[in-house]
Amino acid sequence: MGMMTGQEYRASLRLVKPDVYFLGEKVKSVVDHPAFIPHVNAAALTYDSALAPEFEELASATSHLTGEKISRFTHIHHSHEDLIKKVKMLRAIGQQTGSCFQRCVGHDGLNSVYSVTYEIDKKKGTSYHERFLKLLREIQTRDLMVSGAMTDPKGDRALAPSKQQDPDAYLHVVQRKADGIVVRGAKAHITGAVNSHGHLVMPTASMTADDADYAVCFYVPVDAPGITHIFGRQTNDTRKCDCTLDQGNEEYGIVGGEALIVFDNVFVPWEQVFMCGEYEFAYPLVERFATAHRQNYGGCKTGLADALIGATYLLAEAQGAQGATHIREKLVDMVHLAETLYCGSIACSCQGYALPAGSYMADPLLANITKLNVTRNAYEIARLAQDVAGGVLATLPSETDWRDPRVGKYVDKYMKGATGVPTETRMRLIRLLEAMTCGTALAESMHGAGSPQAQRIMIWRQANLEHKKRLARKLAKIKE
Amino acid sequence: MRVALKYCGSCNPQVDLLKIGRRLAEVIARRSDLELSPVSASDIDFIVVLCGCPRACANRDEVKARAKRHLLISDESLGDMDALESTLLAAAQG
Numbered sequence: 001m002g003m004m005t006g007q008e009y010r011a012s013l014r015l016v017k018p019d020v021y022f023l024g025e026k027v028k029s030v031v032d033h034p035a036f037i038p039h040v041n042a043a044a045l046t047y048d049s050a051l052a053p054e055f056e057e058l059a060s061a062t063s064h065l066t067g068e069k070i071s072r073f074t075h076i077h078h079s080h081e082d083l084i085k086k087v088k089m090l091r092a093i094g095q096q097t098g099s100c101f102q103r104c105v106g107h108d109g110l111n112s113v114y115s116v117t118y119e120i121d122k123k124k125g126t127s128y129h130e131r132f133l134k135l136l137r138e139i140q141t142r143d144l145m146v147s148g149a150m151t152d153p154k155g156d157r158a159l160a161p162s163k164q165q166d167p168d169a170y171l172h173v174v175q176r177k178a179d180g181i182v183v184r185g186a187k188a189h190i191t192g193a194v195n196s197h198g199h200l201v202m203p204t205a206s207m208t209a210d211d212a213d214y215a216v217c218f219y220v221p222v223d224a225p226g227i228t229h230i231f232g233r234q235t236n237d238t239r240k241c242d243c244t245l246d247q248g249n250e251e252y253g254i255v256g257g258e259a260l261i262v263f264d265n266v267f268v269p270w271e272q273v274f275m276c277g278e279y280e281f282a283y284p285l286v287e288r289f290a291t292a293h294r295q296n297y298g299g300c301k302t303g304l305a306d307a308l309i310g311a312t313y314l315l316a317e318a319q320g321a322q323g324a325t326h327i328r329e330k331l332v333d334m335v336h337l338a339e340t341l342y343c344g345s346i347a348c349s350c351q352g353y354a355l356p357a358g359s360y361m362a363d364p365l366l367a368n369i370t371k372l373n374v375t376r377n378a379y380e381i382a383r384l385a386q387d388v389a390g391g392v393l394a395t396l397p398s399e400t401d402w403r404d405p406r407v408g409k410y411v412d413k414y415m416k417g418a419t420g421v422p423t424e425t426r427m428r429l430i431r432l433l434e435a436m437t438c439g440t441a442l443a444e445s446m447h448g449a450g451s452p453q454a455q456r457i458m459i460w461r462q463a464n465l466e467h468k469k470r471l472a473r474k475l476a477k478i479k480e
Numbered sequence: 481m482r483v484a485l486k487y488c489g490s491c492n493p494q495v496d497l498l499k500i501g502r503r504l505a506e507v508i509a510r511r512s513d514l515e516l517s518p519v520s521a522s523d524i525d526f527i528v529v530l531c532g533c534p535r536a537c538a539n540r541d542e543v544k545a546r547a548k549r550h551l552l553i554s555d556e557s558l559g560d561m562d563a564l565e566s567t568l569l570a571a572a573q574g
Contacts, residue, residue, distance in 0.1 A: 053519060054498050057538050058489030085489070088537070092491035306493040 003060070003071055004143045005051060006044030013040070013195055018222040020194045020259075022231040030194050034240045035231065038253030040195050042101040043145060045252075046073055049093055058089035063140050065133065073103040074140045076114050077360040083349035087299035091342065094303020098249050098436060100256030100444065102192030104300065106146030108292035109200040110136060111359060113217060116285045117274050118357035128274045129357070135219055135272065144197040146219070149187035149261055150289060152204045161207065161214040171201065171263055172213045173276060180269040181276060183216060187263075191256035191448070194229050196222055199261060203275070206283035215282045217275035218268045226266035229259045235439025245399040245428060248435025255444045288361055290458065291348075293449040294371035295362040298345030301374050301445060305338035305381050308436050312385045315429040319390070320418035330384045337377040337384075344370030365462035372455040378445035382437035389433050396430050481525045482517040483508050483572060486543050488554075492532035495558050501530055507565050514572060519546065526572050528553065549574075 004012060013031050020027040022035050030036045049059040050071040061075035061082065062068070077083050086107075093101055114136065117128035139146060152161075155169030164170065171185030187201060198221045207215045220227065234255055239247045248254070275281060313331055316322040348366035355361055386393055392415070402411040402423070416423045435441070446452065473480065485504060490497040508514045517524050527547035529538050531554035544550040551571040557564055 053485065054487045054490045054501060056489075057487060058491060085537070088489055088491040091493075092489055095491075095493060303491075303493075 002141070002143065003050055003069065004047050006041075006048040009044050009047045009143075009145070010040060012197065016197060016221065016223045018194060018229055019227060020229045020231060027194075027231075035237065036194060036257060038099070038240065038247075038249070038251060039102065039192065039257030042097045042099055042252040042256070043103055043192060043195055045097055046071070046093060046101050046103045047143070049089075049096075055089070055092055058085050058092055061085075065137050065140065068140075070140045071143055073107045073145075074110065074136075074143065075107075076111055076136070077352075078358065079360060080350060080352055083295070083352045083360055083362055084346060087295065087342075087345040087349055090296055090299030091303040091306070094300040095306045096303075097252040098304055098307040098432070099252040099254055099441070100191065100300070100448075101252075102147075102195075102256040103145055104296050105148035105191050105293065106196065106200055107148075108289055108296070109148035109150070109202060110139070110146065111292055111361070112285055112289040113200065113202065113274050115288060115355040115357040115359050115361065116281055118355075119284070120275065120278050120281050122356070124278060126278075131271055132274050139198075142197075145192065145195070147190050147193045147196040147199045147222075147261075148289065148293075149190045149193070149199045149201045150204050150286070151188050151190070153186050153188050153260075154204070160211055161205070162210040170204065170211075170214045171216065173216050174213075174265065176276075177267075180267055181216070181218070181273055183218070183263050183266050183268060185263055187261045189232070189258045189447075190261050191258050193222070193259040193261055194231055194257065198222055199227075201263075202285055202289060203282040205286060207279035209279060211282075212277040212279045215275055215277055215279040217273070217285065219272045219274070220266060220268055224266055224268075226264045228262040228264065230262065232258045232260065236435075243399050245402075245424075246431055248431035248433075254435045254439065254441045287364060287458070290450055290454065291362055291364040291367045294367040294455065295345055295348050297374040297445075297449055298341035298343070298370045301378055302338050302342040302345075304436065305334065305341075305378075308381065308385055308433070309334045309338065311429055311432045311436070312388050315426065315433060316388055318417045318421045318426040318429055321388070327388055330388055334381050334384050337381050341370065341374055341377055344373055364458060368455040368458040368462065371449050372452055372459070375446050375452045375455075379442060382442055385433055385437050389430060393430055393434055393438065396427060396434075399427070402427065481513060481572060482515050482521065482523060483526045483528065484517045484519045484521065484524045484547065486519050486527055486529050486538050486546075488529075488531035488533075488536060488538040490532060495532040497530060497532045497558075500558060500561070500564070503561055504528065504530070504564070504568060507568060511569075519543075525549070526551070528568060532558070 049055040061072045063070045117132045121129045152170040155164045161170035168185045173181050174184045175182035202217050316327045348362040351363035352360050397411045412423045417426045508516045524547040527550045529552045536554040
């Protein structure tokens with residue numbers, strides 16, 4: 001079994017039977033349920049892209065384990081070029097989907113666990129890396145989609161994992177057995193969880209000796225006994241069930257599709273465990289995953305911005321406003337903001353470096369700067385898009401009324417814009433802008449890959465402010 | 481003559497590389513002396529390395545080595561389809 005097409009990916013999802021709940025309903029088939037179809041479509045495009053002549057240069061890679069052509073989403077970076085190509089791939093696919101395509105999270109998890117398991121083994125004499133290589137080979141060979149399950153619910157944010165009133169606020173080991181471990185807890189906001197083949201579970205924060213049971217990393221299939229997925233709500237999500245045009249981005253949705261994954265005494269065989277109690281390696285794992293994931297955001301979000309800027313310009317034309325000077329200025333500002341994000345992702349990739357395992361990671365300071373910029377620029381880009389669109393973005397009558405035999409003629413007549421542009425064109429653009437700027441997608445830009453404060457903490461740690469003070473003292477002729 | 485189109489990965493939003501590629505494929509299809517082949521084929525005579533910017537991600541030795549001759553397109557000629565078509569035909573025949 002080698003690389004899959006999008007259709008083969010869909011077929012492969014039908015072979016696994018995860019426990020998935022949405023709106024009080026147990027979902028029989030994720031692939032066939034309207035709530036999930038856009039997310040499955042977006043993930044399927046990552047598969048098709050790796051095989052498409054137009055995108056394969058970026059979306060595929062050569063495995064360092066087998067020498068075979070594989071999806072870049074299962075590849076371990078071994079050069080600056082790999083780091084840069086990841087960013088470019090994310091931008092190229094983002095341009096096509098206009099939405100999250102989910103697969104980067106697991107990719108970043110694979111790269112992080114690859115390097116950290118190598119270092120645990122060097123220090124502790126364990127065999128995590130060898131185990132992980134076996135799994136990685138299988139993931140690459142079968143072209144599996146893996147979710148990166150890092151974020152715990154966290155309970156009381158002022159307390160460490162081991163000090164929580166509810167011990168399950170952070171996922172932890174509850175039993176060590178001869179053949180494996182039993183874990184309990186949950187992982188929250190996990191992108192692509194319901195349409196993945198497996199979950200790569202990682203600790204979410206730095207740990208102390210008291211937290212050793214919480215320093216656990218492993219892989220499980222999505223349908224392992226004891227795992228339940230509870231799918232999150234998104235803005236306007238019921239439109240997926242009763243509308244087409246009003247969805248805005250009917251094919252690919254508005255975000256990646258996030259779920260709460262509950263682990264209720266889940267057994268994990270030792271072959272799939274890659275950290276168990278080595279608490280001092282929890283922080284390096286978190287830092288590497290966060291760096292890899294924050295590196296991404298100037299790639300995928302810029303791809304989405306490319307589509308959003310295009311939609312904004314088209315809507316201005318559909319409303320006859322494209323000739324106004326301020327429209328041009330706003331479009332230029334949107335491009336400026338988007339390309340600034342791209343600059344950050346390319347820069348942190350160019351400044352990346354090799355780790356002891358031989359794999360490469362992006363520069364942590366620049367990656368965090370990039371993501372922190374996303375938490376601002378994505379909002380400003382959306383604000384400008386909404387500014388150009390006008391208030392109709394929030395008041396447009398429904399697709400159902402536009403199609404209604406009694407009032408449809410009025411909607412069509414009064415929602416029309418520039419001469420020669422059908423009302424439907426204007427409505428479609430308004431809905432696309434609404435989907436991309438008016439709800440869950442923006443919150444994803446803020447908190448995906450970690451909230452702004454998480455980036456600020458990393459920046460504070462990485463910035464070497466003492467060195468900056470020394471520079472100032474030298475210029476001001478102040479003795480140390 | 482078997483001709484293959486090798487794309488750089490198509491991430492540059494300043495250039496619609498997919499549209500350019502489709503146009504070049506149409507040019508090749510119209511010619512009785514040219515035949516479009518996939519890049520993975522083993523008997524390519526001529527490979528067009530189509531890159532959306534001067535960074536030219538697909539301009540690699542192993543890509544160019546897949547054919548007897550190659551044409552690298554990665555500059556301002558991307559904006560002139562007629563010139564691009566002439567360049568392609570001249571290079572293919574040359």
